[in-house]
Amino acid sequence: MKYDRIYNFSAGPATMPVEVLEEIAAEVLNYKGSGMGVMEMSHRSKVFQTIVDEAEADLRELMGIPDNYKVLFIQGGATLQFAMIPMNLMKNGVADYIVTGGWSKKAYSEAKKYGKINLVATSEDRNYCYIPDLSDLPISEDADYVYICENETIHGTTYHKLPNTKGKPLVSDQSSMFLSRPCNVSDYGMIYAGVQKNVGPAGMVVAIIREDLIRSDLASKIPTYCRYDTHAENGSMYNTPNCWAIYVCGKVFKYLKSIGGLAEMERRNEEKAAVLYDYLDASKLFYGTVDKQDRSLMNVPFITGDKEKDAEVVAATKAAGFENLKGHKSVGGLRASIYNAMPKEGVEALVAFLKEYEANH
Numbered sequence: 001m002k003y004d005r006i007y008n009f010s011a012g013p014a015t016m017p018v019e020v021l022e023e024i025a026a027e028v029l030n031y032k033g034s035g036m037g038v039m040e041m042s043h044r045s046k047v048f049q050t051i052v053d054e055a056e057a058d059l060r061e062l063m064g065i066p067d068n069y070k071v072l073f074i075q076g077g078a079t080l081q082f083a084m085i086p087m088n089l090m091k092n093g094v095a096d097y098i099v100t101g102g103w104s105k106k107a108y109s110e111a112k113k114y115g116k117i118n119l120v121a122t123s124e125d126r127n128y129c130y131i132p133d134l135s136d137l138p139i140s141e142d143a144d145y146v147y148i149c150e151n152e153t154i155h156g157t158t159y160h161k162l163p164n165t166k167g168k169p170l171v172s173d174q175s176s177m178f179l180s181r182p183c184n185v186s187d188y189g190m191i192y193a194g195v196q197k198n199v200g201p202a203g204m205v206v207a208i209i210r211e212d213l214i215r216s217d218l219a220s221k222i223p224t225y226c227r228y229d230t231h232a233e234n235g236s237m238y239n240t241p242n243c244w245a246i247y248v249c250g251k252v253f254k255y256l257k258s259i260g261g262l263a264e265m266e267r268r269n270e271e272k273a274a275v276l277y278d279y280l281d282a283s284k285l286f287y288g289t290v291d292k293q294d295r296s297l298m299n300v301p302f303i304t305g306d307k308e309k310d311a312e313v314v315a316a317t318k319a320a321g322f323e324n325l326k327g328h329k330s331v332g333g334l335r336a337s338i339y340n341a342m343p344k345e346g347v348e349a350l351v352a353f354l355k356e357y358e359a360n361h
């Protein structure tokens, strides 16, 4: 492959579009005649302000974000949001959580520090291999919000239908599926995503939050940085932001627009994931761990059912030049993360390898 790159199936930080990396490489020493690179410029400069403004405008266009939602670029990863969400969104001190895997479980545990958290549904009984029926949940009357992780990166499940929150604002962690398909933003109170899974480099979260949920009457003990109103009032630049991540994500937004937007991205993702799932469904050696109707298009865990064999396959994939296929310890086996930037050829090459491995073992 060009530049001796390999097919990298990492769950995150993850593979990025070569076209974007090439553009960045060309601009690293001198961004558009400014005489300096983006890593070196003041975040208060005109040239950087244009980068932020374009990134936000392009994201708004890609997702069709309504005017009554703010777009915020915040540091601290998705993990800081596990705390910021309850700190900021709780008025009654009550929230309902749906736990469908490792990431929603972490968010749930963190939120418990801040109020009364109800577990209204979970798929823990079968190691999070499905999304429970969410059509008639025991939503608390005084719940400030309902929380989900829309794509569980470790367990490989996705919501193909959103829960019925009975009128409460829905808060969704979209980290490992952000921009993988069209999204009707007005179905949510807040969407957030750590960008290092499906968009750009590590160290930043994009938060899309309905304006009426952003409060200015929060307790004075909440750290200034951890308030959404701080970021909203200062155009995501209360302090020095992650300039580099904003710049690179902006490039990816433009790239997604250039290929035809999120509908085209979804078409490609479906086609690509089908290559792997069709193989797994036909295989006598491997099987996918997730119930078919809840499978993720982004993270595909699969196992042989024998831990030693799994380890042998992982080692063989590595020797053949496929990186980061070892499954997370809580599921075992293998996991192929096939985000937006993984080309279909990468999945085809992996499937060809697995087929041959199966034939020889």
Ligand SMILES: *Cc1c(COP(=O)(O)O)cnc(C)c1O
Binding pocket: 012, 076, 077, 078, 079, 080, 103, 149, 151, 152, 153, 173, 174, 175, 176, 194, 197, 203
């Ligand atoms: C990776 C991940 C996180 C944590 O992201 P950090 O940026 O490392 O804090 C949270 N949620 C989901 C769904 C993830 O995939």
